Amino acid sequence: MHFMFLVTTLVMTVAVNESSAFKTSADNTLRLLGGATRCSGQVQVYLGEWLNVYRTHWGVAEGRVVCRQLGCGELVSPYANYKDKAQADPVWNELVSCAGDEATLMNCSHSRNASDMLGPEMYRAAVACHQDDITSAPESMSLRLVHGTAPHSGRVEVYYNGEWGTICGMSGWSMTDGHVICRQLGYTRAVAVKRYSDPFGPGNGTILMSFVDCDGHEEKLGNCRHQGWYQHNCDHYNDAGVICKASSNETGIRLADGTTQYEGRVELFYNGEWGTICDDGWGIEDARVVCRQLGFGPAITVGSGYGQGQGAILQSDVGCRGMETSILDCDLQKWYPSTHCHHREDAGVQCHEPENPSVRVRLASRLLESEGRVEVYHNGEWGSVCGYSFTLREADVFCRQLDYRKALKVLEPGWYGDADLIILDNVQCNRSAKTLEDCQGLVWYPKHSDCSLHETAGVMCDSNMIPDTVSSVEVRLTGGSMEKEGQVELYHNGQWGTVCASGFDLKAAQVVCRQLGYYNALYRTSGETFSDGSRPLLLDRVDCRTGLEKNLARCGPLEWYRHDWQNCGPEETAAVACHGSKIGGDIEIVVRLSNGTQASNGRVEVYHRGSWGSVCGAGLGRSEAQVVCRQLGYEGGEPVEQFGFYGSGKEPVSMWGLECTGEEELVEQCRSIQWYNAQKHVCDRELTAGVTCLLRGGRNILTSFSDRSCYSVECTHILA
Numbered sequence: 001m002h003f004m005f006l007v008t009t010l011v012m013t014v015a016v017n018e019s020s021a022f023k024t025s026a027d028n029t030l031r032l033l034g035g036a037t038r039c040s041g042q043v044q045v046y047l048g049e050w051l052n053v054y055r056t057h058w059g060v061a062e063g064r065v066v067c068r069q070l071g072c073g074e075l076v077s078p079y080a081n082y083k084d085k086a087q088a089d090p091v092w093n094e095l096v097s098c099a100g101d102e103a104t105l106m107n108c109s110h111s112r113n114a115s116d117m118l119g120p121e122m123y124r125a126a127v128a129c130h131q132d133d134i135t136s137a138p139e140s141m142s143l144r145l146v147h148g149t150a151p152h153s154g155r156v157e158v159y160y161n162g163e164w165g166t167i168c169g170m171s172g173w174s175m176t177d178g179h180v181i182c183r184q185l186g187y188t189r190a191v192a193v194k195r196y197s198d199p200f201g202p203g204n205g206t207i208l209m210s211f212v213d214c215d216g217h218e219e220k221l222g223n224c225r226h227q228g229w230y231q232h233n234c235d236h237y238n239d240a241g242v243i244c245k246a247s248s249n250e251t252g253i254r255l256a257d258g259t260t261q262y263e264g265r266v267e268l269f270y271n272g273e274w275g276t277i278c279d280d281g282w283g284i285e286d287a288r289v290v291c292r293q294l295g296f297g298p299a300i301t302v303g304s305g306y307g308q309g310q311g312a313i314l315q316s317d318v319g320c321r322g323m324e325t326s327i328l329d330c331d332l333q334k335w336y337p338s339t340h341c342h343h344r345e346d347a348g349v350q351c352h353e354p355e356n357p358s359v360r361v362r363l364a365s366r367l368l369e370s371e372g373r374v375e376v377y378h379n380g381e382w383g384s385v386c387g388y389s390f391t392l393r394e395a396d397v398f399c400r401q402l403d404y405r406k407a408l409k410v411l412e413p414g415w416y417g418d419a420d421l422i423i424l425d426n427v428q429c430n431r432s433a434k435t436l437e438d439c440q441g442l443v444w445y446p447k448h449s450d451c452s453l454h455e456t457a458g459v460m461c462d463s464n465m466i467p468d469t470v471s472s473v474e475v476r477l478t479g480g481s482m483e484k485e486g487q488v489e490l491y492h493n494g495q496w497g498t499v500c501a502s503g504f505d506l507k508a509a510q511v512v513c514r515q516l517g518y519y520n521a522l523y524r525t526s527g528e529t530f531s532d533g534s535r536p537l538l539l540d541r542v543d544c545r546t547g548l549e550k551n552l553a554r555c556g557p558l559e560w561y562r563h564d565w566q567n568c569g570p571e572e573t574a575a576v577a578c579h580g581s582k583i584g585g586d587i588e589i590v591v592r593l594s595n596g597t598q599a600s601n602g603r604v605e606v607y608h609r610g611s612w613g614s615v616c617g618a619g620l621g622r623s624e625a626q627v628v629c630r631q632l633g634y635e636g637g638e639p640v641e642q643f644g645f646y647g648s649g650k651e652p653v654s655m656w657g658l659e660c661t662g663e664e665e666l667v668e669q670c671r672s673i674q675w676y677n678a679q680k681h682v683c684d685r686e687l688t689a690g691v692t693c694l695l696r697g698g699r700n701i702l703t704s705f706s707d708r709s710c711y712s713v714e715c716t717h718i719l720a
Contacts, residue, residue: 025069039072040128051092053125059686061100063127069104072129141222147200152244155200165208168232169195169240176216182244184220194241202236257307263350265306275314278341279304285322287349297352308343322502373416374457383423386451387413397429399461413455473553479530485577487530497538504574507547518578589668595646600693603646613654616683617643623662629693640690648686
């Protein structure tokens with residue numbers, strides 16, 4: 001029913017100070033309290049006294065109504081942080097449900113709340129709106145990137161009111177914002193955004209902006225909305241950063257003076273000039289990265305026999321591990337190093353010619369092996385496909401290319417998350433097509449596509465593989481002090497052999513451990529600790545899409561080692577340590593964390609009987625958080641007190657209650673699991689549980705193996 005607000009006489013007695021730190025509606029019946037700005041904070045209504053509002057049923061529609069009633073413009077977020085100024089205030093015993101177009105909160109539907117159904121203060125609603133007097137930044141605003149390892153990366157700084165300042169990365173900083181920053185600076189797009197000051201360092205000026213809200217198509221940051229100048233709840237630890245995709249003449253790398261295009265002196269482009277690398281510390285790992293970045297085959301040799309360069313010596317002791325996709329991801333020293341090198345010591349490399357495979361495809365952004373966002377590999381990079389022209393016929397071709405029988409369903413565009421790049425549009429397949437390359441109308445890098453980064457193609461493939469196309473690969477671990485650790489060996493063509501470490505990532509380690517009956521991998525490293533060098537190298541590279549494949553053979557085409565490549569020695573073989581004791585049978589309940597600020601925190605989601613769902617916050621405490629995190633490979637964890645802190649997601653609530661002792665290895669081993677029943681339980685998607693998982697000793701165990709790549713998001717999914 002609609003509860004019409006009839007307190008006209010009472011409203012006249014409310015004293016409101018317009019210069020106060022909180023925002024009150026014109027009729028003095030609604031206010032925001034304790035937020036970082038006047039247009040954000042805890043929602044309170046006036047019914048003879050100020051009352052907090054329950055957060056059950058609270059979401060985007062309710063937030064829009066609050067922002068509209070307060071004259072604060074559009075909604076930024078229906079969930080906001082606030083200082084706890086109203087803990088002792090009573091709670092309005094009504095549950096609010098809005099359509100989103102109401103003029104006031106009191107025009108929304110209200111229902112009486114059974115007070116014993118919900119907990120106390122943690123259910124209080126809070127929103128963040130745009131301030132009414134702030135709509136966008138000045139279009140002419142200047143930008144710069146500071147303290148990056150290359151010109152196209154760094155901490156984002158803006159110039160406003162006579163000073164340079166930073167942007168708060170904690171509040172909604174995303175790839176769409178990064179794309180606009182990069183476009184304004186002359187680059188094509190962003191390849192990564194940083195919500196914290198690492199690795200570009202904290203700024204020391206004013207934090208000028210927060211809640212930057214771009215849709216990704218703007219040409220300048222000045223066309224985007226934000227919370228308001230100097231309005232934030234950040235410190236410089238949260239300074240936003242970005243890494244842009246360099247344009248063709250700024251990719252930073254080329255080979256010069258070789259007899260073929262696949263060999264030569266390595267030259268980098270930096271600060272407007274081409275320069276060379278000193279060969280001090282230059283090795284096969286560095287060469288592998290150069291060859292990979294240029295789209296060539298594996299490195300064959302390294303040396304300095306390609307003549308002397310003419311520019312500056314830009315780098316020395318580059319320090320690549322061999323797995324990086326760009327030399328800029330390596331442990332670069334400062335540019336223009338003080339070195340005793342001369343140009344006669346310029347580093348060089350010889351690469352194999354690249355193979356010319358058909359269009360490679362994969363499923364991304366999903367833990368389940370047979371579903372996800374459609375991605376294709378083209379021109380040296382992975383990108384997504386526009387979802388609007390992608391029908392079940394195209395999905396069938398795509399799934400068959402991955403050795404699944406057929407496609408079961410095409411999901412609505414954007415179902416599996418946003419893309420960093422739309423690389424392909426207008427795919428039109430006929431019944432005879434065997435791969436996407438056989439289809440008609442392919443438009444690569446569409447410039448005039450109707451697709452945004454939110455509208456990517458997603459498919460659900462039949463989980464049954466095409467018969468007889470994928471055989472099993474037998475694996476084992478050797479040389480370890482325990483059964484669950486050691487050098488990875490596999491059986492092929494009648495012999496046991498090893499795997500090159502540079503082509504074996506953490507997802508592959510997960511597959512090996514699961515294939516051997518363990519739940520997860522703690523780490524992967526080189527096999528020099530476990531190897532005696534007696535086994536031949538058999539496998540050069542493996543591409544596991546999700547880490548949930550049942551067998552290493554399902555990880556795409558295995559690249560068997562060619563001994564003429566000579567790019568991997570016996571001391572560079574893959575090794576892993578697996579997590580926990582062996583588990584009998586398949587895992588019944590798969591767990592993941594979504595929408596977190598890093599891999600070790602986020603909204604708890606479970607996969608059970610064919611679908612993903614979130615967990616009600618009221619059903620997850622410290623003991624349960626410990627088990628969730630342990631199943632993911634962490635030491636333990638803590639629940640996030642504010643329900644819905646990591647957003648509501650698209651999946652429904654599927655788990656209502658979970659009761660664990662805290663000692664279990666898996667969620668399915670907990671003594672009580674209650675699946676959500678809408679007729680019995682009250683828990684909206686906005687009240688989902690979140691956790692923060694803990695690293696062993698407060699650090700990543702992989703750092704003990706000097707694995708610099710383990711500071712990446714991919715690596716921190718698997719910890720001890």
